[in-house]
Amino acid sequence: MTGSIAKIKQKQMEQLLSKGKRLDDRGLTDYREITLEQGIIERAEGSARVFLGKTEILVGIKIATGKPFPDTPDAGVLTVNCELVPLASPDFEPGPPGEKAIEIARVVDRGIRESKAIDVKKLCIKAGKNVFVVFVDVYVLNHDGNLIDASALAAVAALLNTKMPNYEIEDDTVKITQGYTPLTLKSRPITVTIAKINDKLVVDPQLKEEQVMDSRISIAINDEGSICAIQKGGAGYFTTQQIKEATKLAKEKAEEIRKKMGW
Amino acid sequence: MKKKNKKLIDKKGLRMDGRKPDELRSVKLEVGILPNADGSAYIEMGKNKILAAVYGPKEMHPKHLARSDRMVLRCRYHMAPFSVQERKSPAPSRREVEISKVIRDSLVPAIFVENYPRTGIDLFIEVLQADGGTRCAGITAAALAIAEAGIPMRDLVVACAAGKVDETIVLDLMDTEDKVGSADVPVALMPNLNAITLLQMDGILNPDEFEEALNLALKGCKKIYEMQREALKTKYVNLKEVEEQ
Numbered sequence: 001m002t003g004s005i006a007k008i009k010q011k012q013m014e015q016l017l018s019k020g021k022r023l024d025d026r027g028l029t030d031y032r033e034i035t036l037e038q039g040i041i042e043r044a045e046g047s048a049r050v051f052l053g054k055t056e057i058l059v060g061i062k063i064a065t066g067k068p069f070p071d072t073p074d075a076g077v078l079t080v081n082c083e084l085v086p087l088a089s090p091d092f093e094p095g096p097p098g099e100k101a102i103e104i105a106r107v108v109d110r111g112i113r114e115s116k117a118i119d120v121k122k123l124c125i126k127a128g129k130n131v132f133v134v135f136v137d138v139y140v141l142n143h144d145g146n147l148i149d150a151s152a153l154a155a156v157a158a159l160l161n162t163k164m165p166n167y168e169i170e171d172d173t174v175k176i177t178q179g180y181t182p183l184t185l186k187s188r189p190i191t192v193t194i195a196k197i198n199d200k201l202v203v204d205p206q207l208k209e210e211q212v213m214d215s216r217i218s219i220a221i222n223d224e225g226s227i228c229a230i231q232k233g234g235a236g237y238f239t240t241q242q243i244k245e246a247t248k249l250a251k252e253k254a255e256e257i258r259k260k261m262g263w
Numbered sequence: 264m265k266k267k268n269k270k271l272i273d274k275k276g277l278r279m280d281g282r283k284p285d286e287l288r289s290v291k292l293e294v295g296i297l298p299n300a301d302g303s304a305y306i307e308m309g310k311n312k313i314l315a316a317v318y319g320p321k322e323m324h325p326k327h328l329a330r331s332d333r334m335v336l337r338c339r340y341h342m343a344p345f346s347v348q349e350r351k352s353p354a355p356s357r358r359e360v361e362i363s364k365v366i367r368d369s370l371v372p373a374i375f376v377e378n379y380p381r382t383g384i385d386l387f388i389e390v391l392q393a394d395g396g397t398r399c400a401g402i403t404a405a406a407l408a409i410a411e412a413g414i415p416m417r418d419l420v421v422a423c424a425a426g427k428v429d430e431t432i433v434l435d436l437m438d439t440e441d442k443v444g445s446a447d448v449p450v451a452l453m454p455n456l457n458a459i460t461l462l463q464m465d466g467i468l469n470p471d472e473f474e475e476a477l478n479l480a481l482k483g484c485k486k487i488y489e490m491q492r493e494a495l496k497t498k499y500v501n502l503k504e505v506e507e508q
Binding site for chain 1: 357358360361363364365367368371372448453456457458459460461462463464465466467468469470473474477478481
C-alpha cells in the first residue's frame with residue numbers, strides 16, 4: 001500500500017515538475033548517483049552490484065554446460081532470470097516470478113541479446129551436443145524505482161567480470177580443467193528508462209515517481225549509439241513527439257553513463 | 264538469434280510473399296462471433312488466426328485484486344499448442360506472461376476504467392495459428408471485442424509492426440521476416456488521439472531507421488483502423504437488417 005502515499009504526493013510532484021524540479025532535487029534528466037562494484041561473489045563466475053540511488057541490484061553469473069537449442073545447435077545459451085526478493089520491498093512476496101519480474105528479466109535479456117554483446121557461437125563446445133549456458137540472475141535487494149536500468153547495468157557489469165572455465169574434450173565428454181578465460185563482450189548495451197508524469201519526461205524515475213507515472217519507456221543503446229531494444233510500460237500513452245524526445249534523451253544519457261563507467 | 268543468410272527481398276524489391284515493403288498482409292476481421300462472451304472478435308492477418316473474447320464488467324475474483332477507484336483489466340494472451348511448427352506446451356511461457364502485460368498496458372488507456380470502480384474485465388486472446396505479429400493482431404482484435412462488449416472507450420486501439428529486413432524498412436513482418444530480419448518494432452495506436460500505447464523493439468536500428476520504422480508502423484495502424492471500423496459497423500448493420508426482416 002506504499003502507492004497511496006505517492007498518490008497523496010502526486011500534486012506536489014506535478015507542481016515541482018512544472019518548475020523543472022523533482023522530489024529529490026534532481027533535474028528532469030538527471031540520474032541518481034550510480035555506484036558499481038564487481039566481483040563481490042567469489043563462488044559466481046561473474047558478479048556485480050549496482051546502486052542507483054537507493055535501488056540496489058546484485059547480479060550473479062553462473063556458467064554451466066548443457067545442450068544447445070535444436071534450432072541453434074552451434075550456439076551457446078543465454079538465460080536471464082530476475083528475482084524480486086521479498087526483503088527488498090514491502091510490496092514483494094515470496095513465490096515464483098510474477099509478470100513484473102518476468103518483464104525485467106526479458107527486457108534485460110533483450111538488451112544483451114539484441115546488441116549481440118555475447119558471441120553465442122563462441123560458447124559452443126561441440127555443435128549439437130555441448131554448449132556453455134550463461135545464467136544471468138538478477139537479484140533485486142532494495143527497490144526504490146527504475147529496476148530495469150539498474151538491472152541492465154548490473155547484468156552487463158557482471159558479464160564484463162565473468163570468467164569462463166577452461167575445458168578439454170575427452171571421449172566425447174567435456175572435462176573442466178584448471179584456470180579461467182575472461183568472457184569478452186562485443187557490445188556494452190546501456191538501458192535508459194524515461195517516465196512520463198503529467199506530460200513531462202523524467203529520466204530514472206524513483207519509486208514514488210513510478211507510482212504516479214502515466215507510462216514509461218526503456219530504451220537500450222549499444223556501443224555505436226544505435227537502439228537495440230525498447231519496451232514501453234505502464235497504463236498510459238506516448239505521442240510520436242514524446243517518443244522522438246525520449247530516444248534522443250536515451251542516447252545522450254547512455255553516452256554519459258558509458259563515459260562514467262569507462263565502457 | 265537473428266541470422267542473415269536468406270534473401271528476403273528480391274531484385275524487384277518484393278518480399279517473400281510478393282508484398283511491397285510498405286504493404287500489409289490481407290486482413291479479415293469479424294466482430295461478435297462467440298455467443299457466450301460479452302464481446303468477441305476474430306482476426307486473420309496473413310496466416311495469423313486469432314480469437315479475442317471479453318467477459319465483464321463483473322465482480323472481481325479474487326476480491327483483493329479489485330481496485331476501489333477503477334476497473335481492473337485482466338489479460339491473458341495464449342498460444343494454442345498447434346499454432347506453431349513445433350508443438351508449444353500449453354503452460355504459459357515467460358514470453359506469454361510478458362506479452363499479456365504489454366497488451367493490457369496497450370488497451371487500458373483506451374478504456375474509461377475510472378467509471379467502473381471495484382469491477383474487472385477478463386480479456387482472453389487465443390492464438391490459433393501464428394505467423395509473426397501475433398501481439399499486434401491480438402490487440403486489434405481485442406479492441407473490437409471490448410467495443411462489442413459495450414465498454415465505453417476513448418478510442419479504438421489498433422496495432423501493427425514495422426521492421427528491417429535486408430537493409431529495408433518493411434511493414435507488417437511475417438514469421439520468417441520476424442525471425443531472420445534484423446529488427447522488429449511492434450506499435451499500438453489510439454488513432455484519433457494519436458497516442459502510442461504499445462512500443463517495443465528488438466534488433467538494431469540507428470535513430471533515423473527507428474523513426475522511419477515507427478512512422479511506417481503508424482501508417483499501417485491507420486490503414487487497419489479503417490478495416491476495424493468497417494468490421495464494427497458491419498456487425499450492427501447486419502443486426503439492423505435482421506430486425507427489419
